[in-house]
Every structure is written in structure tokens, then in C-alpha cells.
Amino acid sequence: MTNKDISRVKELLEGNKKIVIVPHKGPDGDAMGSTLALKILLEHLDHYVQLIAPNDYPNFLKWMPYQDEVLIYDRDPKKCDDYIAEADVIFTLDFNHLSRAGEMYKPLKGAKASFIMIDHHQQPDDYAEVTYSDVSMCSTCQMVYHFIENIGLDEKITPQIATCLYTGIMTDTGSFRYRSTTSLTHRVIADLIDKGADNTSIHENIFDTSSYGQLQLLGCALQNLKVVEGLRTAYITLSQEELDRHNFKKGDTEGFVNYGLSLEGIVFAAIFIENEAEKIVKISFRSKGTFSVNDFARRYFDGGGHINAAGGKSDLSLQETVDKFISILPTYKKNLAL
Template sequence: MNSADIATLKSLFATPQSIVIVPHKNPDGDAIGSTLGLAKFLEALGQQPKVIVPNDYPKFLKWIPGNEAILNFERENSQAKRLIEEANIIFTLDFNHLSRTGQMESFLKVAKADFIMIDHHQQPDDYAMITYSDVGMSSTCEMVYNFIDSLDGTDKITREIATCLYVGIMTDTGSFKYSSTTSQTHKVVANLIDKGAENMQIHQQVFDTNSPARLHLLGVALNNLVILEDFKTAYITMSQEELDKYDYNKGDTEGFVNYGLTLEGITFAVIFIENKEEGIIKISFRSVGDFSVNEFARAHFNGGGHTNAAGGRSEVGMKETTSKFISLLHGYKNQLNP
């Protein structure tokens, strides 16, 4: 952020504001961690922000400090719409286009509030009064830490805020293994630990609370793994029937796509997950190196994200979707085999 934006923010927060904080649909660790961390910081400034999520999120994130105060737009629709209508500031975190909020989009588009965006995805839209966008950042949570620092507020970071921000940085960096993890990221994390974030406990809460059903589901996913050696690609399919068999809950397939990248010689991994309720195949793309899954998802599967991590969707069946995917790989063979 520039000095003018910082001055504007300091002036805004000098008096009570009606503030709403919104993450993207199907919020992940970075989305929940950043919204709750920011909300706790704004409370320390004397504000009373409300976090509204478009829909539900995984159980393994529901222990994070402040979770109990989150409003779910799907379940608490009337109250959520009223808060959006009454807000004069709306923060949008971990996304950069209002379409990423699902059914909330139409209400956000007509809101009277000034928008403030904090996000690290590529190609941001221009709806916000203040846009803090940096595609080189590890996570939105690292950006929220910088946001707090720019307002001279790091002395207000409590154990709860530190815990929220640590969750998002840890999950969005793949436990600090992705290339977006910089020395500055580690410095921020060190500061969060100094502020009270218990790194071992946080890791256990997020990653070590599997149900037997989820592990069985992982077995199904790995059994469905297909390796395309000529394209250095691996993909997984999961049907609605397979999900139902093992009592699928939101978040149960989180991280499954990354198993493809653990194979020697594989640089492109994909998972296709059937969602009959929405009538789509949900797709997650991952890569290592220079192959941009963001560009691939944008060009072919109505999606986008980061260079090495992106999402997309298909509105035809699993067979047609995977056939299309395989046919597309022929046009990318040189990029996948540099």
C-alpha cells in the first residue's frame, strides 16, 4: 500500500465504522485465517467488524479463534444481507473478483460501502477503493500482517491474531514448502510465534484430525490416480458415488491433488471432483516449475489462481471433462517437457 492509502485507513479507523469482512466461496485456511485475524485486529482498534462467509467451510478450521462469531450467508441470510446493506466499509480477502463469492455477488455489487481488497491472486478486478494486491506474497495472511504493520499496529497482535495468521500462512505455503515462501515469510512467522502462535498445536489441529472415512476416501483417490508420463502429468477422479460411500464432508478432499506431485518426474497434478448438487466437476490444478496452471485454468476451465495452484470447473460429465483435459495436454507437451 502507498502512503496515501495508509493515511486514508488511519483516518477511517479513528472513528467507529460499520465493517464487514468477506472471504471467497468455499473458504480455505488462508481465507478463514485472514478474515478472523483482521477482524480481531480491527476490534483492538475499537471497531466491531462482522465476518460473513458465503458458505460453509471445513471442520478442521472451526477451532480458529473467532470462528464462533462468523456468519454463514447461506444459513443466516437475512442478517447477513442487512449487515452488507448497512456497512460503510467492506473488506474482501483472499479473492479479487466479486464472482468468487457465489450468491453473495449480487448483494455486494449494489452495496453502498467502500471496498478494501487484500489479496495475492493474479489479475485483480478494480472494484475496490483501496487495493492491496501482491501476487508474489505467500498468502493473504502474510499480507494482513503487513497491513497491520503499515498501520503501526503490530503491538496489538495478540495470541489469537497470531494464531489466525499462522494458520493461513502455513496452509497456503504447503507448510512452508512452496516457492512463494520467502525469507520475509519466515520472519513474519517467527514474529507470530513470538506473539503466541503455537506452531506444533496449530499443525496438529489442521492436519492431524482425520476421520477414518477421510482416510478411506484418500485410498479411493490414490486408487483412481492416472499417470500420463508423456506429459509429466497425474490426475485423480472422484465421483459423487465414491464421495457418498465414505460420508464426504466439506474439506475431506483438501490436499489430495498434491499427492500427484510427490511422484518422481511429475510436474502437473489435477483432481476432478464430481458435485451433482451443483451440476459441475470441480477441478484443482497444481504444478511445479514454470508451468502456469493459472493460465491453463483460465483458458480452458473457467478458473484461475496462482502460477502453481489454481482452480476451475466443468459443466459436462466426468468422462467428457477428463477426455477434454487429456486432449488439451497435447498442445502443452513442450511446456511440460522443457
């Protein structure tokens, strides 16, 4: 953040303000961790704060502090629209284009509030009065930690805030294994533990709460795992019928794509998940090294994200989507060939 940004944020937070905080549609651990941490901090500063998620989020995140105070937009849009219209300041966290807020796009676009963006994804839009964007950061939660430092409130980090920030950093770095995890990230994590984050219980709450159906679905996904010979690529498919058969719930496929990447010699992995309700195929991409799945997702599948982790979607059928994916791979033979 620049000194000008820091000064402007402090001005915007003077007095008691009505503040709305928004994560992206389909919130993950980083989105919910960063927004909940900021909500707790700003409420401690006597602001009136409402966190509004565009839609529901996975059960494995619903142990987090204050999550029961989150409004879900698609459950009560009128109430949420009123909060957005009355807000003095709106924080958007872990996304950088208002379209990523789903059905909240229109009310956010029409809001009179001052916007503050905190995000680590590539190619940010310019809708915010203050934009704190850093694509080198491993997570928005780490950025919120530095945001709190920059505005001089690091002593206000409570055990609850530390817990939320640790959760987002841990989940967005694959438990600290991704390339974006730096020595600074580890120093931040150490400070969060010192400030009260219980790392053991956080990991247990995230990773040790699988349902029987979820593990059966994982088995199905691994049965469907395919390798594209000669192009160091693996992919998984899950049809709507397979999801239904295993009582799929939001968040159940979290991390499945990484199993493809765990195969020896694989540098590019994808998972294709059929969603009949939305009439799309949802896609997650992962890679190792310099192969940019962000560029790949943006170019071919209406998505984006980071160099080594991105998402996309397809309006084609599941099989047509997979066929399209396979047909594109030879274009990247120089990057993917053995």
C-alpha cells in the same frame, strides 16, 4: 501499500465503524485465517465487525479463535444482507473479483460501503477504493500481517491474531514448501511465534484430525490416480458415488491433489471431483517450476489462481471433463514432454 493507501485506510478506520469482512466462497485456511485475524484486530479498536462467509468451511478450521461468531451467508442471507447494506467499510480478503463471493455478489455489488481489498491472486478487479494486491506474496495472511504493520498496529497482534495468521500462511504454503515461501515469510512466522502462535498445536489441529472416512476416501483417490505417459502429468478422479460411499464432508479432499505432484518426474497434477448438487466438476491444479496452472485454468476451465496452484470447474460430466483435459495436454508438449 502506497502511502496514499495507508492514509486512506487510516481515514476510513477513524471513529467507530460498522465493518463487514468477507472471504471467498469455499473458504480455506488462508481465507479464514486472514479474515478472523482482521476481525479480532478491528474489534480491539472498538469497531463493530461482522465476518460473513459465503458458505460453510471445513471442520478442520473450526478450532480457530472467534470462528463461532462467523455468519454463513447461505444459511441466513436476509440477516447478512442487512449487515452489508449498513456497513461503512467492507474488507474483501483472499479474492479479487466479487463473483468469487458466490451468492453474495449482488448485495456486495450494491453496497454503499467503502471497499478495501487485500489479496495475492492474479489480475485483480477494480471495485475497491483501496486495493492492496501483491501476487508475489505466499498468502493473504502474510499480507494482513504487513497491512497491520503498515497502519502502525503491529503491537496489537495478540496470540489469537498470531494463531490465525500462522494458520493461513502455513496452509497456503504447503507447510512452507512452496516456491512463494520466502525468507521474509519465515521472518514473519518467527514473529508470529514470538507473539504467541503455538506452531505445534496449529499443525496438529490442521493435520491430525482426519476421520476414518476421509482416510478411506484418500485410499480411493490414490486407487484412481492416473499418469499421462510422456507428458509429466498425473490426475485423480472422485465421483459423487465414491464421495457418498466414504461419507464425504467439506474439506475432506484438501491436499489430495498434491499426491499426484509427489510422484517422481511429475510437474503437473489435477484432481477432478464430481459435485452432483451443483451439477459441476470441481477441479484443482498444481504444478512445479514455470508451468502456469493459473493460465491453464483460466483458458480452459473457468478458473484461475496462482502460477503453481489454481482451481477451475466444468459443466461437462466427470468423464467428459477428464477427456477434455487429456485432449488439451499435447498443446503443452514443449512444457510437459520428458
